[in-house]
Amino acid sequence: MVRAKNAPSLRAGLADATSERFFFDRAARVCVTKLGRGTSLGGRLAALAGRSVMVATASQLAAALALIELDGIARRLTILPPDTAPEHLAALIGCAEVDAVVVDDGTLPHAALDLPLRVPVTPAIAPAGDLPPMAAHTEWVLLTSGTSGVPKMALHDLASLIAPIGVERPDGAVVWGTFYDIRRYGGLQIFLRALIGDASLVLSSAGEPIAEHLARLGRCGVTHLSGTPSAWRRALMSPAIGTIAPRYVRLSGEIADQAILDHLRATFPQARIGHAYASTEAGVAFEVEDGRAGFPADILEHDRDGVELRLVDGALRIRSPRTAQRYLGRAAPALRDRDGFVDTGDMVERRGDRYVFVGRRGGIINVGGLKVHPEEIEAVINRHPQVRMSLVRPKQNAVTGAIVIADVVLKPQSAGAEAGGELAIKNDILALCREALPRHKVPAAISIVPALNVAATGKLARRYG
Amino acid sequence: MSIKLTIMEQMRQIAREHGKTLAPLTDDLALLDSGLDSLGFAVLVARLEDTLGIDPFTTAEDAMFPLTLGDFVKVYENGARQKRAVA
Numbered sequence: 001m002v003r004a005k006n007a008p009s010l011r012a013g014l015a016d017a018t019s020e021r022f023f024f025d026r027a028a029r030v031c032v033t034k035l036g037r038g039t040s041l042g043g044r045l046a047a048l049a050g051r052s053v054m055v056a057t058a059s060q061l062a063a064a065l066a067l068i069e070l071d072g073i074a075r076r077l078t079i080l081p082p083d084t085a086p087e088h089l090a091a092l093i094g095c096a097e098v099d100a101v102v103v104d105d106g107t108l109p110h111a112a113l114d115l116p117l118r119v120p121v122t123p124a125i126a127p128a129g130d131l132p133p134m135a136a137h138t139e140w141v142l143l144t145s146g147t148s149g150v151p152k153m154a155l156h157d158l159a160s161l162i163a164p165i166g167v168e169r170p171d172g173a174v175v176w177g178t179f180y181d182i183r184r185y186g187g188l189q190i191f192l193r194a195l196i197g198d199a200s201l202v203l204s205s206a207g208e209p210i211a212e213h214l215a216r217l218g219r220c221g222v223t224h225l226s227g228t229p230s231a232w233r234r235a236l237m238s239p240a241i242g243t244i245a246p247r248y249v250r251l252s253g254e255i256a257d258q259a260i261l262d263h264l265r266a267t268f269p270q271a272r273i274g275h276a277y278a279s280t281e282a283g284v285a286f287e288v289e290d291g292r293a294g295f296p297a298d299i300l301e302h303d304r305d306g307v308e309l310r311l312v313d314g315a316l317r318i319r320s321p322r323t324a325q326r327y328l329g330r331a332a333p334a335l336r337d338r339d340g341f342v343d344t345g346d347m348v349e350r351r352g353d354r355y356v357f358v359g360r361r362g363g364i365i366n367v368g369g370l371k372v373h374p375e376e377i378e379a380v381i382n383r384h385p386q387v388r389m390s391l392v393r394p395k396q397n398a399v400t401g402a403i404v405i406a407d408v409v410l411k412p413q414s415a416g417a418e419a420g421g422e423l424a425i426k427n428d429i430l431a432l433c434r435e436a437l438p439r440h441k442v443p444a445a446i447s448i449v450p451a452l453n454v455a456a457t458g459k460l461a462r463r464y465g
Numbered sequence: 466m467s468i469k470l471t472i473m474e475q476m477r478q479i480a481r482e483h484g485k486t487l488a489p490l491t492d493d494l495a496l497l498d499s500g501l502d503s504l505g506f507a508v509l510v511a512r513l514e515d516t517l518g519i520d521p522f523t524t525a526e527d528a529m530f531p532l533t534l535g536d537f538v539k540v541y542e543n544g545a546r547q548k549r550a551v552a
Binding site for chain 1: 482483504507520522523
């Protein structure tokens with residue numbers, strides 16, 4: 001059991017596996033243990049040895065199988081998230097010197113993907129006679145979820161990716177599920193946790209409604225489930241949330257405020273609930289399971305598991321064996337500072353014995369010269385018992401340059417409120433803000449909206465400008 | 466409600482919310498002496514956009530911020546006229 005972390009490659013770990021486990025998506029169930037002695041690449045794995053391979057499938061399940069097979073075989077693996085803008089493909093392929101692509105039936109045709117070597121992958125495993133021997137210390141390239149322009153390409157290897165994964169002896173079989181796509185850092189962590197922890201994994205499928213995804217997670221018996229706070233807020237709005245009963249609930253990718261932690265605690269009273277702080281560049285820095293927003297100040301003062309944290313001008317910097325090594329590309333900016341720390345751009349503030357995340361450095365709104373983090377106001381609004389989620393954004397203003405306004409989504413039981421009821425809730429939220437925040441952080445206006453836009457990354461869509 | 470009354474009502478509301486005391490609202494009252502600070506006026510402009518549907522200060526590039534309450538009201542009355550003319 002749990003031997004795979006020391007295995008030289010992902011497939012080698014599987015070959016030693018003792019129990020059968022499965023990867024699921026909406027359409028298929030694959031006994032992934034069979035990859036130890038099988039292939040989903042139609043016998044063409046050897047042709048990919050030593051190459052720089054882009055995994056460009058539509059299906060997550062097909063991508064998962066390809067990644068297992070190619071680790072230790074390909075020189076470099078570039079993982080293409082499904083929402084990558086097609087106009088960036090050529091630049092990404094050039095930057096990573098991609099010379100082979102793995103595709104499936106759903107891969108969108110694009111001239112940039114017409115490479116000399118194109119290998120199809122299917123979400124099915126055929127027995128393989130001879131598998132090529134491990135040939136490479138594979139580089140893993142992950143795309144960052146930047147808001148505009150060509151995504152940056154962060155260079156990891158298997159060691160940095162699995163460094164955060166602790167070896168724990170689970171009480172009973174583990175079935176992981178995630179609201180993330182495994183082709184971004186947060187989801188890839190869950191994919192690797194499932195592989196290394198001898199667990200099964202339930203993947204989402206493109207376009208699958210949240211209620212169906214939750215019901216499927218329930219049918220597969222999910223025990224460990226991970227997503228962004230925004231993804232969890234959406235899940236909690238669905239009546240299908242009652243179909244799952246995870247033992248472990250994990251949040252990462254956005255600030256986990258006290259409201260979402262409390263909602264999850266109330267919904268899953270028996271579960272372990274943890275929030276992790278991680279980014280594509282910095283890796284997983286730490287995980288907190290005490291049910292409180294933010295993290296103990298102690299984490300910043302004492303290194304743990306080789307992770308060093310440092311505050312520079314209020315922003316968190318991280319040095320650890322889990323960070324990416326560098327960005328690919330000759331013109332790329334430095335990923336680490338001179339001392340080897342990654343600047344996360346995430347701002348924290350000390351409150352008593354804890355640090356809390358207040359927002360992104362790039363997301364600050366300037367109200368008449370005073371700095372405002374939208375996330376800090378959202379955390380207050382989200383405390384209102386009838387609020388499910390909120391987005392605070394700047395509005396241009398002739399007097400102060402900008403002011404803050406808020407879009408608010410109410411919980412389903414509140415949505416039927418007539419116009420008068422909405423007004424009462426708005427005033428109530430404003431009163432809450434006035435109590436908890438200085439004047440310039442109180443939204444000048446609140447709109448009740450039916451939904452907020454959540455990006456493909458699972459994060460609330462914000463426009464920085 | 467007239468534009469003038471709407472503006473005065475909003476000013477009283479914001480003064481209450483911000484814990485400020487308003488001076489008597491006359492046409493020649495200097496806005497600097499009104500009791501609302503710049504944040505108060507920022508919120509006023511945002512609220513008026515909600516209720517009147519116009520923000521005359523961001524739509525007109527050269528709009529100067531007025532000095533007295535009477536001029537402030539005129540800016541909104543002109544803005545409302547222009548909006549009707551366009552519609």
